[in-house]
Amino acid sequence: MFSKIPPVTRALLIANVVVFLLQWLAGESVLGDVLDVMQLWPIGAGDPYGAPSFMPWQLLTYAFMHGSIQHLFFNMLALVMFGSQVEHVWGARRYLGYYLTCVVGAAICQLAVGYGTMAMGGEAYPTVGASGAIFGLLLAYGMLFPQQRVMLLIPPVPMKARTLVIVYGVLELLMGITGTMPGVAHFAHLGGMLFGWLLIRYWRRRPPSRGGRNRPPNIRIVH
Template identity: 60%
Template sequence: MPFNLPRVTKALLIANLVAYLLQWVVGEQAYAFLELWPYVPDAPEQWFMPWQLLTYGFLHDPGNIAHIAFNMLALVMFGAPLEYTWGPRRYLTYYLTAVAGAGLCQLLVTSWMAASTGDVGSTVGASGGVFGLLLAYGMLFPNQRVMLLIPPIPMRARTLVILYGLFELMLGFTGLQPGVAHFAHLGGMLFGWLLIRYWRGQPPFGRGRGPRLRVVR
């Protein structure tokens, strides 16, 4: 456990790991009400509740350890520098906004799909918040060199954000990778981008006269 992490990033990491272990212990039926379910009026056995827009982001698929492993690695890699730059309060506000925004986008998409096909399934994972962190990292540290894991290619953070965004958009609309919440990933990036623009006083929230967030070149 990396104990030298900033406190909010460390707390988020611990919360996700503890939740993952508890999921193994209690079984899905015990925590299904915390997963993000689509809004389907005629499916009373599982239904959407407002708190799920946040709680789903602390759950992961117990049968897919790579899911939580990659999310937590990204949380540490991109979250820690952002917390050191923004401070704990602004950083936590940003992360939870990205999680909730990702959940809202996923809720709209899955509710529409459930109404169209009758297929009702839940969503779990911190990926929406992680993609929000990736977006913020690319905006604040655009020229920082980062390394893809698969394949191991070095590139600028800004380039990585653009490529990931386009890739998720393509997968979301083509359905080439089913079972992955691509629109949640995009939603995390979208709401993160909107919050940064709000903090900067930029359109559509202002005329660009607000305080600028530090950009590391």
């Protein structure tokens, strides 16, 4: 079964699992301190807050780290379920570009939230996890296969992919505004969806270049 997962999705899966194992083994060692700097820290963190400072590489590295085995499991399950299908349609190069765009977009939105929190006297806290990219993949899946029925795990209710995207998007927005489930980066999830949507819109509107090169990917919509 593992061999049937397309190459980029498989590589992302392996990378996330390996980094999580490193986190688990590192603990309070020097390696643990290095990994702390790989998390996404708010702009302005560090002294006098006593937290690591924001660094540009964190825009990508945070997405390969997770806070718990449950966090990792559900993200990787969604990666395989939705990402594999999206990669089959778009191909490896476009798919990877889309995934990383969602990672960075989620980070940008979370940095804005973190900056606002600190400006109001809140504490600096790091963000980890591939959830922003996963929500971007969920959006792409919903646009590619809107009528495909998806079975939720909790609760076990089947619904169309398009409906699933709308429900999750609305729930994340409501929970982000109301502060429900603190400790979850709701606006990072929405940021992954937003930047994914913007990239898809760009691909669909970009005219083909001369000679047929660099044409936009096949953004297939199933009705």
